[in-house]
Amino acid sequence: MRRGLLAFFCVIGLIGPACADTVFEFPQDPDEADFITNEVIATFYHELGHGLIDVFQMPVLGKEEDAADTLSVLLMHDIWDEPSASAILTSDALTYALRAADPAAVPDQRAYADVHSLDIQRYYAEVCLFYGANPEERKQLALDLELPDYKLDSCPDEYQSARASWDAMLADAEPGPDRYGLVMAPDQEGIPLADVLAQEVASMNEHFGLPEEITVKVADCGEANAYYTADDKTITLCNEYAQDLQALWQSQAQP
Ligand SMILES: [Zn+2]
Numbered sequence: 001m002r003r004g005l006l007a008f009f010c011v012i013g014l015i016g017p018a019c020a021d022t023v024f025e026f027p028q029d030p031d032e033a034d035f036i037t038n039e040v041i042a043t044f045y046h047e048l049g050h051g052l053i054d055v056f057q058m059p060v061l062g063k064e065e066d067a068a069d070t071l072s073v074l075l076m077h078d079i080w081d082e083p084s085a086s087a088i089l090t091s092d093a094l095t096y097a098l099r100a101a102d103p104a105a106v107p108d109q110r111a112y113a114d115v116h117s118l119d120i121q122r123y124y125a126e127v128c129l130f131y132g133a134n135p136e137e138r139k140q141l142a143l144d145l146e147l148p149d150y151k152l153d154s155c156p157d158e159y160q161s162a163r164a165s166w167d168a169m170l171a172d173a174e175p176g177p178d179r180y181g182l183v184m185a186p187d188q189e190g191i192p193l194a195d196v197l198a199q200e201v202a203s204m205n206e207h208f209g210l211p212e213e214i215t216v217k218v219a220d221c222g223e224a225n226a227y228y229t230a231d232d233k234t235i236t237l238c239n240e241y242a243q244d245l246q247a248l249w250q251s252q253a254q255p
Contacts, residue, residue: 021220022239024193027246032253036245037196038091040237043226044200044216045072047235048182050228055212058169065116066125070162073129079203082134086141089130093145096123098248124151132159170208179209185217185234193218193242 026033049068053060060067072092076085100119111118117125124147131142132155142152175181182201188194197216215234224244226237 021218022243023191024218024239024242026192032246032249034087035091035094035249036242038088039095039245040193040196040242041200042072042076042088042092042095043241044197044235044237045075047226047228047237048075048204048214051214051233051235052170052173052208052210054228054230055210055214055233056169056173063115063117069117069122069126070129071166073126073133074163074166077130077133078207082137085130086138089126090141090145093123093127094252095245095248096120096126098252124148128155129159129162132156133163173208173210175205175207175209179211180213181205181208181210182214182216182235185215188218191218193237193239197237 026036046068049071050064052058052071053064053067073089076088076092079085080088096119100123116122127142127145127147128151131138131147131152135152135156139152142155147155182204184194184198184201188198194217197218201216212233214228215232216237217234218237218239221236221238221240224238224240226235226241228235
């Protein structure tokens with residue numbers, strides 16, 4: 001059913017039970033739960049990249065999806081201590097690696113035309129950037145994640161270029177009395193996925209002040225996805241996306 005029609009029936013109460021969103025519960029296994037949490041955070045940072053590009057009307061040189069990936073890695077590096085940042089990066093990289101290794105996901109011509117780079121390209125790009133942000137501490141991690149030797153030399157420069165570019169774009173993004181922030185959509189408190197995002201919203205509001213408010217919500221979408229919509233300035237993380245991450249984890253977990 002189209003979302004607009006479903007919303008209409010929900011409002012007039014015709015199909016009440018169908019209107020209640022799924023509540024994704026994190027699994028008991030701590031490694032599995034950490035993987036999902038980390039990937040939700042990395043994905044939120046990526047979607048925030050789209051939101052910042054929109055509300056600040058930033059010029060984007062190259063693929064916007066690549067720019068959003070880059071911001072995600074910069075935020076991992078900026079916000080978190082070393083062990084946590086490495087864990088988030090590793091979960092994000094694992095997601096790309098698993099998707100790239102899925103035999104059903106062998107790229108066809110349409111994948112090459114996609115707005116996103118190929119999963120395996122996204123994998124190496126983010127490992128390179130993250131390594132380049134702190135090469136003294138992260139060489140072993142980069143080697144463990146099989147970043148090719150020849151890339152090690154250029155990653156610090158790639159990081160510096162990404163850093164300078166995003167810093168220039170965000171020079172006017174300081175919090176202040178004439179600025180807005182990120183806000184959680186109403187009625188999301190107590191939803192586990194929304195609670196994860198609420199912490200990130202609070203953290204981001206310490207770093208960024210926006211010319212317009214951006215809303216963040218968890219919802220059923222009918223697809224495993226997360227996205228930013230410019231029309232309503234909203235970042236949506238789909239319940240199906242978390243379910244898909246759980247299935248992805250279980251596809252590689254040892255019995
Ligand atoms: Zn995107």
